[in-house]
Amino acid sequence: MRDHRFRRRIAAVAAMGGLAVSGSVVVSGPDSVADALASQVRPSADQTQQRLDGLVRDDRFPAALAAVRDRSGRIRDYTAGVGDLKTRSKVPVDGQVRIGSNTKTFTSVVVLQLVGEGKVGLDRPIETYLPKLIRGDGIDGRHITVRQLLQHTSGLPNYTNFLANGFLPFQHTYSEPRELLDMALAQKADFKPGAKWEYSNTNYIVLGLLIEKITHRPLVEEITQRVIDRAGLRHTYFPNVGDQTIHDRHPHGYTRDKPDQPLTDVTEMDPSWGWAAGQMVATPSDLDRFFTALLGGRLLKPAQLTEMRKTVEAPGLWPGARYGLGLLSTPLSCGGLAWGHGGDIDGYHTSNAATDDGRAATIAVTQLPETDGQVKHLLAAVDGALCG
Secondary structure (H helix, E strand, C coil): CCHHHHCCCHHHHCCCCCCCCCCCCEEECHHHHHHHHHCCCCCCCCHHHHHHHHHHHCCCCCEEEEEEECCCCCEEEEEEECCECCCCECCCCCCCEECCCHHHHHHHHHHHHHHHCCCCCCCCEHHHCCCCCCEEECEEHHHCEHHHHHHCCCCCCCHHHHCCCCCCCCCCCCCCHHHHHHHHHCCECCCCCCCCCCCCCHHHHHHHHHHHHHHCCCHHHHHHHHHHHHHCCCCCECCCCCCCCCCCCCCCCEECCCCCCCEEECCCCCHHHCHHHHCCEECHHHHHHHHHHHHCCCCCCHHHHHHHCCCEECCCCCCCCEECCCCEEEECCCCCEEEECCEEECEEEEEEEECCCCCEEEEEECECCCCHHHHHHHHHHHHHHHHC
16 A cells, blocks of 8 residues: 555545555556546636546546535535546546545544443443454554544554565455454554554554444445444445445546556455455535534534544644544634545545635546645645535
8 A cells, every 4th residue: 555655645634545556458648648637627616616627637637526515505516527537427426436545533432432431431441342452563453542543643553565576466355354454463553552643543443343343234234224224325335345336426436556657546445454454435515515514413422423523733744733533633824723534545646625614625537646745736626615
């Protein structure tokens, strides 16, 4: 995965991370892609549309799509670029994309619901629920709390840093959650629990196992019934075992190992290596609805939502960003805070945020960011959509 490549970049820490790929299905070289996409951009007076056009024209993303929700609840959709580099088909309006680490917020909601039901204690050791499972060099589940897992202060090594270089060996391979956990536990602890903040996908693999242990049901079922259905998300799902496709209308996703290599279509993949940390699929408008429902108190009791919004400093993110329990806060240029997460998985990146007064914005692109400039433009586009 690309966690090692993007560790210093803004979006990588707040997202699932991607796999470095050496692909076999070449769709175009970087210059020809840019030329082709530039021809798709049309003049617009709408600032959000202008920013999306810039992401395609200047940042060379194959496609960009967005959904912006205003205070009244009205959602406006945007697209730019092409949905398929081979056919040059249009980008589907509000198409489905893989949402990477936005999955963590869904997982966190289920855990916090279990806390509200008295079945899990936030400050209880994970050993209480998964006895003798979390063990390794400097790793002891008796000293790691559920809160620290949700907050990325556990010190557990990030399993995605230890996957073999290259996406191709994993693209169509099913991974058991315990395999992913064992990969991390074979490494030394990054730091003592609570000593600092450091993003680790492993935390959410453990939390997925916690959910299944407490509920005695599959994670996919719990997230579907407790979050997706309750929030009324009609185009969001957690892919089941063996599901490698994106079900509804969607733009194709692309990746490459190095910036000077051709893009490869990786739309179809087995996302099980993301599991509770990054496996889900959604549309931009559904992500707006999800975060609006969450902040509006429709998914958690007030006490648990308050805990979710208690944040710590998150070094390595953008200025002012802080991390709560599966939720990020970001200062807006127009004042106040926005809340969201963001997600990366090979082929797709999403940047998103919502405010307490009902505004929300999600922007997705169909290739992982490769430069700090691209990331800054994505964040600026979300900020502009909320503040414009």
